[in-house]
Amino acid sequence: DGGITQSPKYLFRKEGQNVTLSCEQNLNHDAMYWYRQDPGQGLRLIYYSQIVNDFQKGDIAEGYSVSREKKESFPLTVTSAQKNPTAFYLCASSLQGSGANVLTFGAGSRLTVL
Amino acid sequence: RKEVEQDPGPFNVPEGATVAFNCTYSNSASQSFFWYRQDCRKEPKLLMSVYSSGNEDGRFTAQLNRASQYISLLIRDSKLSDSATYLCVAKGGGGYNKLIFGAGTRLAVHP
Numbered sequence: 744d745g746g747i748t749q750s751p752k753y754l755f756r757k758e759g760q761n762v763t764l765s766c767e768q769n770l771n772h773d774a775m776y777w778y779r780q781d782p783g784q785g786l787r788l789i790y791y792s793q794i795v796n797d798f799q800k801g802d803i804a805e806g807y808s809v810s811r812e813k814k815e816s817f818p819l820t821v822t823s824a825q826k827n828p829t830a831f832y833l834c835a836s837s838l839q840g841s842g843a844n845v846l847t848f849g850a851g852s853r854l855t856v857l
Numbered sequence: 858r859k860e861v862e863q864d865p866g867p868f869n870v871p872e873g874a875t876v877a878f879n880c881t882y883s884n885s886a887s888q889s890f891f892w893y894r895q896d897c898r899k900e901p902k903l904l905m906s907v908y909s910s911g912n913e914d915g916r917f918t919a920q921l922n923r924a925s926q927y928i929s930l931l932i933r934d935s936k937l938s939d940s941a942t943y944l945c946v947a948k949g950g951g952g953y954n955k956l957i958f959g960a961g962t963r964l965a966v967h968p
Contacts, residue, residue: 778958785861785961844891848902851899
């Protein structure tokens, strides 16, 4: 079955450590996204990529980095520069053009900083 | 002011009730609107798109009022399985049509 796989599902990090969240899709979607969700807030866009080897900052990119070396993969690194990294992280993908209206999400990664 | 605002709820309703959620958006250039459903600690999933003429999908009806810049979702004959958070989404205008998510309205349907 086609879909998006995120790993790990739960992750604990000590302050000062970088962590990388994995996102893989087999939907043949060109566009991929990373969102962060905090209680009482809407999903906020961290980074997005519309094609391989290209990505753009979203609304809250500071303290995060991404790469898009393959169409299927869009890993997110949460660096030590991110001041409040504890959150639920969601990866999504979509078609381009009008198809970008419909996002397919992964099951999410829940990051806790100890 | 948030770009997409929703009443957080929770809306506690008995099975069989009709419940309505509203959502307002601030960007008048927004062209497309959607409702996503998110179960507790799960990922959001598209529930339905919202068309200018209004649209219905079974027990769910979505409407758009561009003049007042609000979107509504009506759920008839509520089921226990409808319990979830409903996210209102607007597609922003501009060069990149970014999706703007509201914080969600929580619905709890009880027996």
